[in-house]
Amino acid sequence: MRMFIKNFWKQVLFFAVFFTFWEGSVRFFRIPDWLLPGPIQIFREGITSFSVYSSHIIPTVSLALFGLLIGSLCGAITAIVLHLVPALKDMFYPLIIMSQNIPIIVLAPLLVIWFGFGMLPKVIVITLVCYFPVTISLLSGFSQADRELKHYMLMAGASKKQIFWKLEWPGALPALFSGLKIAATYSVMGAVIAEWLGAKKGIGVFMTLSSSAFRTDRVFIAIFIIVIFSFLLFLLIQFLEKLAIRWRPTGEGNNHE
Amino acid sequence: MSELRIEHVDFSFGELQVLKDVSFSVAAGEFVCLLGPSGSGKSTLFSIIGGILKPDRGAIWLNGENITGKTGYISYTPQTPSLMPWRTILDNVLLGQEIHGVRDEEVALSLIERAGLKGFENRYPHELSGGMNQRASFIRSLLSPQTMILLDEPFSALDEFTRLDMQKWLLTIWSRYRKSILFVTHNIDEAIFLSDRILVLSAKPATVKAEFAVPFARPRQEEILLSTSFLDFKREILQALRSDSI
Numbered sequence: 001m002r003m004f005i006k007n008f009w010k011q012v013l014f015f016a017v018f019f020t021f022w023e024g025s026v027r028f029f030r031i032p033d034w035l036l037p038g039p040i041q042i043f044r045e046g047i048t049s050f051s052v053y054s055s056h057i058i059p060t061v062s063l064a065l066f067g068l069l070i071g072s073l074c075g076a077i078t079a080i081v082l083h084l085v086p087a088l089k090d091m092f093y094p095l096i097i098m099s100q101n102i103p104i105i106v107l108a109p110l111l112v113i114w115f116g117f118g119m120l121p122k123v124i125v126i127t128l129v130c131y132f133p134v135t136i137s138l139l140s141g142f143s144q145a146d147r148e149l150k151h152y153m154l155m156a157g158a159s160k161k162q163i164f165w166k167l168e169w170p171g172a173l174p175a176l177f178s179g180l181k182i183a184a185t186y187s188v189m190g191a192v193i194a195e196w197l198g199a200k201k202g203i204g205v206f207m208t209l210s211s212s213a214f215r216t217d218r219v220f221i222a223i224f225i226i227v228i229f230s231f232l233l234f235l236l237i238q239f240l241e242k243l244a245i246r247w248r249p250t251g252e253g254n255n256h257e
Numbered sequence: 258m259s260e261l262r263i264e265h266v267d268f269s270f271g272e273l274q275v276l277k278d279v280s281f282s283v284a285a286g287e288f289v290c291l292l293g294p295s296g297s298g299k300s301t302l303f304s305i306i307g308g309i310l311k312p313d314r315g316a317i318w319l320n321g322e323n324i325t326g327k328t329g330y331i332s333y334t335p336q337t338p339s340l341m342p343w344r345t346i347l348d349n350v351l352l353g354q355e356i357h358g359v360r361d362e363e364v365a366l367s368l369i370e371r372a373g374l375k376g377f378e379n380r381y382p383h384e385l386s387g388g389m390n391q392r393a394s395f396i397r398s399l400l401s402p403q404t405m406i407l408l409d410e411p412f413s414a415l416d417e418f419t420r421l422d423m424q425k426w427l428l429t430i431w432s433r434y435r436k437s438i439l440f441v442t443h444n445i446d447e448a449i450f451l452s453d454r455i456l457v458l459s460a461k462p463a464t465v466k467a468e469f470a471v472p473f474a475r476p477r478q479e480e481i482l483l484s485t486s487f488l489d490f491k492r493e494i495l496q497a498l499r500s501d502s503i
Binding site: 167 | 331335337342352
């Protein structure tokens with residue numbers, strides 16, 4: 001984190017150069033607005049048309065958060081059950097790995113057919129995309145429990161429940177959070193794509209409306225909102241991680257992939 | 258106080274026989290070292306005593322009770338400190354008690370102080386050195402309700418200077434609490450310096466090949482490490498260790 005702050009100006013510099021170059025090219029080559037608007041125009045549009053898109057933000061945000069919550073909960077519960085019942089793990093773990101190869105998004109039209117255009121099919125899509133990263137990282141977190149500590153606890157007469165709550169669960173928290181970070185990014189993507197398929201309100205809707213009207217500047221606004229929201233969600237999870245894990249996981253950093 | 262008896266224990270992993278007719282005992286308050294080449298099945302023997310593995314033959318007795326295949330009777334200190342990185346030193350040393358539903362912070366704090374870890378009780382293991390963590394790990398075993406402690410090469414990862422300090426510290430703590438200790442090592446000096454009796458294990462399949470009563474009086478000073486009688490005794494043990502390679 002300190003490194004991040006120390007090098008922060010370098011990132012600011014990058015964006016400054018990037019936007020200047022973008023604005024300069026758009027003006028120099030006289031690129032039409034419908035093809036590629038410059039950042040200044042996008043920014044201006046972002047302020048003037050705030051009332052147009054503001055009502056689209058909340059539905060997407062709540063949809064993504066709701067789906068993330070349900071998906072992560074289901075994922076965590078699945079991981080815990082599979083971990084505690086090895087027979088089930090042997091049966092389902094390979095299936096879970098295989099099913100990861102299915103791009104869940106392709107199931108969305110099917111879900112629309114079955115469940116219509118309401119909240120339900122969208123929440124299902126997001127739940128599905130958030131489910132796997134959480135399940136898999138939590139399971140790998142459980143399996144990384146220190147063997148010697150487990151030996152120690154077993155010999156000392158610890159019950160299965162004690163081993164789980166005192167050793168395996170706290171040890172798997174870093175892995176759980178890295179799964180949650182992936183799930184968070186997926187949830188925003190899932191929400192937007194679900195809205196493309198049909199919704200009354202939402203950033204996805206605003207995006208399709210703008211693109212079919214060739215309002216490219218508004219498409220960019222939608223993209224920026226999505227990026228900012230994803231980033232805030234990531235920061236939120238990182239904050240929760242800091243609260244939950246006050247110790248430093250072995251091997252510096254939180255890379256428990 | 259506890260007396261541990263191992264009677265005719267055999268154990269194999271499939272075709273590979275690891276332990277063959279292992280028998281010995283540890284008297285109440287006694288400090289016994291198991292000395293043997295690396296990979297001679299010492300850790301397997303610990304798993305059997307601790308009740309995680311069941312022997313193919315033979316039995317483990319503790320105070321006249323058959324504890325073969327039963328856990329919870331022995332406190333085990335692994336080779337690496339094996340403290341939980343998410344627990345403070347205080348919470349870590351109390352783990353053994355917690356498993357049995359008690360938590361005596363006062364005694365824990367006094368032991369932490371005696372181990373020279375005062376001021377570190379609310380620190381996390383990664384903030385302490387290897388030797389300090391190993392001491393905390395041993396305090397955890399001392400605080401556990403069990404009276405029989407198994408130590409699995411606890412000092413093998415430490416440098417020579419720290420090791421000698423730790424050995425002296427272990428002896429002072431042990432002479433005060435007088436728990437029974439079964440200590441595995443492959444360091445002959447360590448075995449002689451620490452224990453009352455030394456059991457020499459053979460290479461696979463492991464069996465108790467020789468037994469030595471250590472003739473040095475307690476409390477022991479580190480000077481004895483360089484005395485002639487110490488070296489003579491060490492030679493005797495070394496010969497016993499070597500004899501099976503023929």
